[in-house]
Amino acid sequence: MTKPPGKLLPLVAALLCGAVLAQAASPSSKPVTSASPVVSATPHHGLLSTPVTSKRGEPSSTKESTPPPVQPTPKPPADDWNLTDNGKVLYLTFDDGPQHEWTPKVLQVLRKHKAQATFFVLGIQVAQYPELIAAERAAGHHIGNHTYDHKTLTLLPDAKIRQEIAMGIKSKCLRPPGGGTNAKVEALGAAYHQRQVLWDVDTKDWEKPGAAHIEHAILAGARPGAIILMHDGGGNRSQTVAALDQALTKLTKQGYTYRALPC
């Protein structure tokens, strides 16, 4: 009597083989993720550029039956740019400085009114007056990039635009000279992680229309979250200094406070 051919051996072999295969297929290797975050520019919101949001690269889909290990999703950065959510807050901004005569006077008025502001400075001026940048920072004001030497970016080839941005002060904000911008300028700024910031209220102080005129422009344009454009460089700014002092006296009585932009 012979035993029927054993079916046990092939079964064991199959089990062993299956175990090896299962081990080989286990998703011990990490899922492929894109190396750099995708930066997307969102559409405009009036004059103020909308936030630049960074999206985390999603893992590419894997064919394994077992899901890849779950990775914690990083918290999206808080959006500091909901400027109108802060109540009666104004964002005073000063371009074209620092300048040895007028910047200290602007700083003095801001200190008097317990106001914080944002200075969009020129690289060429920063090189000349680094101590004024230090004074602005020490007083709690923020600094934005107004390029190296105030060329109209829309008229420049890409390489020159990059140079103007890169040679300006390091900041999270870029204000193109004269507000001259387009999608390309905005994208090149974003490539340097600089958000384009324009303004809501143009006081036209650079035209020297008289202190009363500038003051009226500030008062008429004031509303929660408004970004107001003035200058502490580029010429005699005595009118700006006088108008600022008068306007802040009145606006503070109306309940306004003054903050620096998150630059």
Ligand SMILES: [Zn+2]
């Ligand atoms: Zn300017």
